[in-house]
Amino acid sequence: MTGNQLFKNPPYLEVAFDIPDWRRVEGIIRALPDHEAIIIEAGTPLVKRYGVEVCKKIHQIRPHAVVLADLKTISEGAREAKMAAEATADVASFAGVGPIEVQEEFIETCHDVGVTPLLDTINLHDPLPVLNELKVKPDVVELHRAIDLELTDAGHQWGNIREIKAAIGGGPVAVAGGIRVPKVKEAMASGAEILVVGRAITVAKDINNAARAFLREMGVE
Amino acid sequence: MISQAFSIGEALIGEAPEIAHIDLIVGSKNGPAGAAFATSLAQPRMGHTPIMAVIRPNLPVKPATLIVPKVTLRDLEAAERIFGPAQSAVAKAVADAVDEGIIPREQAEELAIIVSVFIHPRGKDFQRIYRYNYSATKLALSRAMAGFPDIDVVLEEKPKAAHAMIGFRINNLEEPPYIGVELVHDDWRRIEGVLNDLPRKDGIVIKAGAPLIKKYGIEVCQKIHEMRPESVVIADMKSLDTGNLEARMAGDSTADVVVFSALAPLKTQERFIKECQTIGVLSYMDTINVADPLEIIDRLEVKPDVVELRGNPTADMIAKVKEACGKGAIVALASEVDTVGAKDAVDSGAAIVMLGATITESAEINRTASSYLEELGIYEVDQFRVMTDF
Numbered sequence: 340m341t342g343n344q345l346f347k348n349p350p351y352l353e354v355a356f357d358i359p360d361w362r363r364v365e366g367i368i369r370a371l372p373d374h375e376a377i378i379i380e381a382g383t384p385l386v387k388r389y390g391v392e393v394c395k396k397i398h399q400i401r402p403h404a405v406v407l408a409d410l411k412t413i414s415e416g417a418r419e420a421k422m423a424a425e426a427t428a429d430v431a432s433f434a435g436v437g438p439i440e441v442q443e444e445f446i447e448t449c450h451d452v453g454v455t456p457l458l459d460t461i462n463l464h465d466p467l468p469v470l471n472e473l474k475v476k477p478d479v480v481e482l483h484r485a486i487d488l489e490l491t492d493a494g495h496q497w498g499n500i501r502e503i504k505a506a507i508g509g510g511p512v513a514v515a516g517g518i519r520v521p522k523v524k525e526a527m528a529s530g531a532e533i534l535v536v537g538r539a540i541t542v543a544k545d546i547n548n549a550a551r552a553f554l555r556e557m558g559v560e
Numbered sequence: 561m562i563s564q565a566f567s568i569g570e571a572l573i574g575e576a577p578e579i580a581h582i583d584l585i586v587g588s589k590n591g592p593a594g595a596a597f598a599t600s601l602a603q604p605r606m607g608h609t610p611i612m613a614v615i616r617p618n619l620p621v622k623p624a625t626l627i628v629p630k631v632t633l634r635d636l637e638a639a640e641r642i643f644g645p646a647q648s649a650v651a652k653a654v655a656d657a658v659d660e661g662i663i664p665r666e667q668a669e670e671l672a673i674i675v676s677v678f679i680h681p682r683g684k685d686f687q688r689i690y691r692y693n694y695s696a697t698k699l700a701l702s703r704a705m706a707g708f709p710d711i712d713v714v715l716e717e718k719p720k721a722a723h724a725m726i727g728f729r730i731n732n733l734e735e736p737p738y739i740g741v742e743l744v745h746d747d748w749r750r751i752e753g754v755l756n757d758l759p760r761k762d763g764i765v766i767k768a769g770a771p772l773i774k775k776y777g778i779e780v781c782q783k784i785h786e787m788r789p790e791s792v793v794i795a796d797m798k799s800l801d802t803g804n805l806e807a808r809m810a811g812d813s814t815a816d817v818v819v820f821s822a823l824a825p826l827k828t829q830e831r832f833i834k835e836c837q838t839i840g841v842l843s844y845m846d847t848i849n850v851a852d853p854l855e856i857i858d859r860l861e862v863k864p865d866v867v868e869l870r871g872n873p874t875a876d877m878i879a880k881v882k883e884a885c886g887k888g889a890i891v892a893l894a895s896e897v898d899t900v901g902a903k904d905a906v907d908s909g910a911a912i913v914m915l916g917a918t919i920t921e922s923a924e925i926n927r928t929a930s931s932y933l934e935e936l937g938i939y940e941v942d943q944f945r946v947m948t949d950f
Contacts, residue, residue, distance in 0.1 A: 357802055384802055384806055387774060388778055390776045391774050411798075411800050413821060415770065418744070418771045419771050422775050434800055436821075436849065438848065462800065
């Protein structure tokens with residue numbers, strides 16, 4: 340499925356799991372509302388801790404959920420894309436700071452094996468030149484502010500979402516990094532169709548309600 | 561002659577189970593050694609009653625010597641081993657040390673000695689217990705008096721030592737050069753085959769590639785260590801975010817060296833390196849798609865221990881990277897070079913030559929890897945060393 344088909348009913352709430360502890364993750368996933376607008380992201384530390392097979396384990400708990408393997412690939416593009424497919428990931432990420440040929444290899448392999456490729460812009464100041472240089476385009480772009488920068492760098496770079504959407508043929512743009520409920524409207528107004536939320540949900544005491552607060556603000560519940 | 565308040569000696573002699581392990585303190589009765597002697601004698605603890613070393617009953621040795629059993633004495637049988645052979649062996653060793661001039665005769669009244677004695681509960685043979693403890697005590701005394709080992713010896717031997725109990729050497733890239741073997745397959749059974757075929761040499765370090773980690777999880781490092789406990793394992797996390805979390809995860813799964821990407825935000829890189837320092841593993845900078853690694857290193861507040869360069873860096877470039885990273889930093893070259901190229905890289909200052917398919921896809925993995933080791937002149941630390949010096 341390509342990104343346009345997979346994400347044909349925006350907006351979406353992507354719940355990101357950066358907690359490298361499966362028992363906690365399992366409990367949180369079970370507590371999430373069973374809503375078609377929720378995408379579950381197996382964060383990079385979770386994948387590196389348990390292997391990409393965590394995607395399969397997430398699908399065992401939530402068979403219908405869209406699961407994103409946050410591989411942030413910067414080398415071995417084809418190999419890592421195939422691994423994501425074998426582990427039943429619906430979407431797989433690569434890093435836009437990686438070598439162009441690795442990114443192209445990743446995107447092409449994703450298309451071959453039926454996984455939606457997502458370009459993650461971590462530490463990439465402007466994704467447009469990279470998107471223009473790529474011979475094949477990713478289906479989704481995630482504007483990503485590193486967790487390590489969340490406390491220091493206050494500004495979001497959501498100014499050119501519409502241009503980015505155009506560069507990838509209309510596919511959705513996700514925004515990540517410190518998004519809380521009051522920021523939802525602003526993010527959506529700037530054109531974002533996928534909101535990536537991590538600890539605002541996964542570390543909440545009442546997980547279900549925390550997720551619902553986002554869904555309500557997004558107007559899908 | 562003792563220049564400090566007291567001197568310390570240690571020695572291990574003999575074969576199990578009677579093997580003797582002696583730790584001792586020798587110093588003036590007027591200093592901390594004397595105070596410890598008096599306190600210990602006045603305050604016996606259950607199972608660790610200190611006793612005087614005696615040449616024979618009613619004849620204590622000089623300098624005055626107190627024996628403290630390391631293992632808790634639970635029955636009379638255990639007590640007999642201490643009050644019999646060990647007690648007289650220690651006394652005889654002290655007396656002989658004076659006789660032979662190891663301890664100056666004129667200090668026989670001035671000094672106090674505390675000897676901590678280990679006797680294994682399964683040690684039964686009095687002949688062995690006596691001889692081993694005699695030898696170990698005398699050796700420990702001569703070492704204490706000579707101030708052995710001096711710090712130069714400690715620093716020289718530190719990377720070469722294999723601990724007797726853990727059975728392998730923890731050697732964290734202190735004895736370059738190394739051949740690195742990067743495992744990028746995402747199929748553990750093939751990896752196992754490669755690991756089995758590789759020569760068992762200290763000169764080989766193993767890099768768990770990013771796809772391997774993402775496929776099976778970071779615990780592959782532990783699985784590699786199960787097969788090759790002595791090998792340095794490099795976890796190729798290529799971290800781009802959550803630097804401290806990923807570094808800690810890799811350290812927890814026994815990785816010796818952990819890789820981050822120089823493409824990551826500087827803050828992530830710095831947090832990664834600091835976390836590596838906290839948990840005592842080495843940080844390793846991957847420079848894939850980085851035009852100028854030096855520029856990034858210069859901007860980092862804390863510097864990585866290892867920098868991996870790609871392609872064909874000049875000796876000048878390698879020297880600059882090492883200088884920018886500070887004392888002890890090393891450079892790895894990731895390039896599928898032949899043996900001559902590997903030699904050139906090491907001659908240019910690289911400490912690790914990182915190879916991938918050249919080794920793992922070779923029809924004869926063992927021979928290919930060995931040819932690199934030979935070309936670089938990498939031999940086992942202990943291979944040509946006779947272990948009788950101490």
